[in-house]
Amino acid sequence: MDVVRQWIREARSIAVLTGAGVSAESGVPTFRDALTGLWARFDPRELATEDAFRAHPQRVWDWYAERRQALAGVEPNAGHRALAAFQARHPGRMTLITQNVDGLHQRAGSTVLALHGDLCTDRWLDDPKPCCNRRPPQPGRPPRCATCGNWCRPAVVWFGEALPETELMAAEAAAESCDLMLVVGTSGEVYPAAGLVHQAHLAGSRVVIVNPEPSALDGLADAQVRERAAQCLPLLLED
Ligand code: APR
Numbered sequence: 560m561d562v563v564r565q566w567i568r569e570a571r572s573i574a575v576l577t578g579a580g581v582s583a584e585s586g587v588p589t590f591r592d593a594l595t596g597l598w599a600r601f602d603p604r605e606l607a608t609e610d611a612f613r614a615h616p617q618r619v620w621d622w623y624a625e626r627r628q629a630l631a632g633v634e635p636n637a638g639h640r641a642l643a644a645f646q647a648r649h650p651g652r653m654t655l656i657t658q659n660v661d662g663l664h665q666r667a668g669s670t671v672l673a674l675h676g677d678l679c680t681d682r683w684l685d686d687p688k689p690c691c692n693r694r695p696p697q698p699g700r701p702p703r704c705a706t707c708g709n710w711c712r713p714a715v716v717w718f719g720e721a722l723p724e725t726e727l728m729a730a731e732a733a734a735e736s737c738d739l740m741l742v743v744g745t746s747g748e749v750y751p752a753a754g755l756v757h758q759a760h761l762a763g764s765r766v767v768i769v770n771p772e773p774s775a776l777d778g779l780a781d782a783q784v785r786e787r788a789a790q791c792l793p794l795l796l797e798d
Pocket of ligand 1: 577578579580581583584589590591592596658659675743744745746747748749769770771772773774786787788789
């Protein structure tokens, strides 16, 4: 832990990649935890793809509505807060990149590159026509345009969909130019997000993994901190 703290102190620029594990201690389920993970309980092909939504809009909408409701009852934890506090103390030194759609980094006060969208925002399923934005969507599960019937969908990135280009390009630039990449609470199984760690490693940056369990990215690590994020990030990031 002390070596990592020293590396953080010495680093001019730090890129941080977070996953669901950073929100686990806030009570938000991860995706791949064997028992409690969302994908252990639900089939992602039936809930997190455009095809699934077109085939069963109400089922998919209700599932996301349940997750949104659960989010209303949770708070950012000490890990989220430590990252936000570091960014505030050292402006421009840390680029925070997240796969999370829960908005907890943002609620803790962080500036983030959100690669997988935002669970609490809607967007149109099909490219909107002038009618779609003329008035609020017609209520329903899901809501839809009263004129053309275009559905509203959660503004998250579903499997098989492209990541937002601006955020991805900025994340890649941060991975390429950082001195140190901190990888917190991700299984490292989903690309292109996990590819950022390979990019940082290939560019010669130090890679530190914070995860109580082994992850698919461990082979790239210069150090591994087998701790939970809310327990160790405040210590790692204090000046
Ligand atoms: N602190 C740190 N890490 C933790 C904690 C904790 N308290 N609790 C669990 N973890 C670790 C787990 O060991 C696991 O390696 O967090 C990781 C969570 O992995 P996943 O559930 O696979 O989540 P993530 O890596 O964010 O998934 C990536 O997959 O399903 C898609 O779009 C979704 O953004 C998501 C992407």
